[in-house]
Amino acid sequence: MDLGIHGKIALVAASSKGLGRAVAEELAAEGVNLVMCARGEETLRDTAASIRQSANVQVIDVPADVSKPEDAQRVIKAALDAFGRVDILVNNSGGPPSGPFESMTAEMWDSAVHLLLNSVVSLTRAVVPGMKERRWGRILNITSIAAKQPIEGLMLSNSLRAAVIGFARTLANEVAPFGVTVNNLLPGYTKTDRVKQLAAAANKPGAGDIISKWEREIPMGRLGEPREFAALAAFLASDRASYITGSSIAVDGGWIRSLL
Numbered sequence: 001m002d003l004g005i006h007g008k009i010a011l012v013a014a015s016s017k018g019l020g021r022a023v024a025e026e027l028a029a030e031g032v033n034l035v036m037c038a039r040g041e042e043t044l045r046d047t048a049a050s051i052r053q054s055a056n057v058q059v060i061d062v063p064a065d066v067s068k069p070e071d072a073q074r075v076i077k078a079a080l081d082a083f084g085r086v087d088i089l090v091n092n093s094g095g096p097p098s099g100p101f102e103s104m105t106a107e108m109w110d111s112a113v114h115l116l117l118n119s120v121v122s123l124t125r126a127v128v129p130g131m132k133e134r135r136w137g138r139i140l141n142i143t144s145i146a147a148k149q150p151i152e153g154l155m156l157s158n159s160l161r162a163a164v165i166g167f168a169r170t171l172a173n174e175v176a177p178f179g180v181t182v183n184n185l186l187p188g189y190t191k192t193d194r195v196k197q198l199a200a201a202a203n204k205p206g207a208g209d210i211i212s213k214w215e216r217e218i219p220m221g222r223l224g225e226p227r228e229f230a231a232l233a234a235f236l237a238s239d240r241a242s243y244i245t246g247s248s249i250a251v252d253g254g255w256i257r258s259l260l
Contacts, residue, residue, distance in 0.1 A: 001240065003234060003237075003238035004238055004240060005027070005030050005032050005087075005238050005239060006031030006032070008032045008088055009032070009033050009035070009083045009086055009087045009088070010024075010032045010033070010086070010087065010088035011034075011035040011037075011075065011088070011089050011090065011123070012024045012027070012092065013038075013066050013091055013092045013093060013119070014039075014066070014093050014094060015034075015036040015037065016040055016043040016044040016046075016047045017038075017047065017192075018193055018194060019092065019142055019187055019229055020038070020090070020092045020142070021226070022227055022229060022230035023092075023140075023142075023230045023233045024047070024051060024090075025227075025230065026231060026234040027088070027233075027237060028054070028055035028059070030234060031055075031057060032237075033083060034048075034051065034057060034058070035060045035078060035079040035083070036051075036062070037061070037062045037064040037066065037071075038063065038064070039063065039064070039094075041063040044061050047061075048060075048061035060078055060079065060082045060083075062074065062075045066093055066119040066123065067114040067115040069118070069122055072123055072126070073122070085130050085134070086126075086127045086130065087134075087136065088137070088138045088139075088140070088237045089124065089127050089138070089139045089140070090140045090237075091119065091120040091141045091142065092141075093115050093119055094194065095144075096108070096111065096112040096156040096157055096160070097156065098155075098157075098198060099153060100155060104155055109156065112156040112157075113160060116156075116161060116163075117160050117167070120164050121167065127139070128171075131175070131178065132178040132180060137175070137180035137181070138180070138181055138237045138241075139168070139171075139180065139181070140183055140184075140237060141168050141183070141184045141185070142187065142233075143161040143164050143184050143186055143248070144157055144161045144186055144187060145187065145188045145252050145255060145256055146158045146161055147164070147165050147186060147248070148186060148248065148250065148256055149255075149256050149257070149258065154198075168183070168246070168248075169182075169248075172245045172246035173246065176245055176246075179242070181245035182245055182246065183244060183245060183246070183247045183248070184247070184249070185229065185236070185249060185251065186250040186251065186252065187224070187229050187251050187252070188218070188251060188252025188253055188255045189211075189214045189218065189252070189255065190223055190228075190251075191223050191224065191225060195223065199211050211223070218253040219253060219254035219255070222253065224251060224252070224253055229251045232251055236249075
């Protein structure tokens with residue numbers, strides 16, 4: 001299937017590894033030029049070099065922490081300086097600490113708001129005017145299944161990823177007349193460093209292997225692969241997905257049990 005996005009420009013946040021990297025690789029395979037950012041400069045540089053070599057597209061890599069407004073603006077400036085526009089925005093970030101409500105300080109809440117919500121708002125604010133002017137744009141927010149079916153111990157993530165969905169659903173209606181779509185992707189338990197960290201935090205003496213427990217809860221009986229998630233991201237970013245907006249789609253092997 002020709003996704004119709006060859007030559008488009010995508011900004012993919014937190015794309016040095018995990019789901020962000022998988023999405024960047026999938027878009028590059030479709031001929032999309034990339035602006036990549038992440039906090040780890042060395043890993044980001046290596047990932048960008050790998051994609052340049054394998055996909056033969058232009059890749060700009062900008063070390064940045066998108067939870068900091070000045071860093072988010074620096075990434076946007078790099079994108080505009082290099083390409084003059086951003087056609088596809090993939091909002092993504094690491095996850096906040098796990099733990100129950102009473103363990104979360106005010107500072108931890110503030111940090112999580114900047115990481116999960118404010119970063120999305122800042123990057124989106126910067127690209128929407130140009131997308132509306134060109135009457136084409138794709139905004140994808142990588143959130144979590146926790147936004148739809150809260151996960152025990154993920155107080156910060158459950159709360160703020162749901163806020164991102166509320167923001168996106170409202171924005172989707174505002175920009176739809178201009179050919180801009182806004183969708184949320186809800187990854188389930190996937191083979192990433194973040195899931196390994198959550199598993200390590202959840203493992204307790206005598207509790208058994210937490211990953212095996214998760215696999216038993218997933219109808220498909222296994223964790224997902226990042227490339228499986230990235231395939232949906234590439235489609236939603238495509239020209240073929242022009243009538244899909246305001247949606248929150250889980251990639252979770254059937255873990256979410258609700259009807260909608």
